[in-house]
Amino acid sequence: MSPLIEINDPALSGANTILIDARAGQNTHQRYLDGHLKNAAFVDLDKDLAAPVTDASIGGRHPLPDVEDFAALLGKLGITPQSHVVVYDDKAGAFGGARFWWMLRAIGHTNVQVLNGGLQAAVNAGIPLSTDVYTPAPVSPYPVTDGFKGTVDIEETGVAAHDANRIVIDVRETPRYQGQTEPIDLIAGHIPGAFNLPYIYNLDADGKYLPAETLRKLYDDAIDQVAHTGVIVHCGSGVTACHTLLGMEYAGISGAKLYVGSWSEWSRRDLPVGTTRR
Known part of the structure; x- marks a missing residue:
């Protein structure tokens, strides 16, 4: 599977596809509320895709979370080993988009793609954005057998x-x-x-x-x-x-x-x- 997916790909609206909005920076949740792809669940780079920072000299400013915490997050997002995950941000994938892709790949989930061009690609394509908060149906924590590889x-x-x-x-x-x-x-x-x-x-x-x-x-x-x-x-x-x-x-x-x-x-x-x- 290509790590990228285009905005006109019908798989974006597939029955097994889970959309993730993973933008970062200031007021991320408010920006999500102001407009996101329909049925996209929100994750926060600092809170969800990184562990709390107590000392940046040990692990840097965005240390990886415990893999068990990440597995629990995936369960809350409704992601199972069978899910097709599509993730985007508003920085051409350079912030939460690619990070979430990498983290999924690092625990062995290969059925994941990043929206090429990010949210701007949808805007350029004339796709209307939603202001409805989407809450996916939770499932059990994602089954992981090891930590983040690579x-x-x-x-x-x-x-x-x-x-x-x-x-x-x-x-x-x-x-x-x-x-x-x-x-x-x-x-x-x-x-x-x-x-x-x-x-x-x-x-x-x-x-x-x-x-x-x-x-x-x-x-x-x-x-x-x-x-x-x-x-x-x-x-x-x-x-x-x-x-x-x-x-x-x-x-x-x-x-x-x-x-x-x-x-x-x-x-x-x-x-x-x-x-x-x-």
């Missing part, structure tokens, strides 16, 4: 950044990577040895993913001879990195891993900081 920790990331057989990709904007500005975290710069490939490069002018073959060339040029399983992707807090992980999957590159703590964790550990672009 992650690496801070120690492995630091080693990989200096390993010729691996690559660490930082998807933040180049000025943040180069240490010119840092609007969120305490220190500007990047993990020494990390390669900068901003997630925005995944998108066209309409906020949709570039064609798979175009993305494949973009990623191949960056990865070079590194095996796909040797790729680690990070961002500021493990959210927009999922946008590139989705793009890689769409382009036929599987096996890359997520450093969840990302720069928000690394920058709070008194570790070396780079400012020269690689």
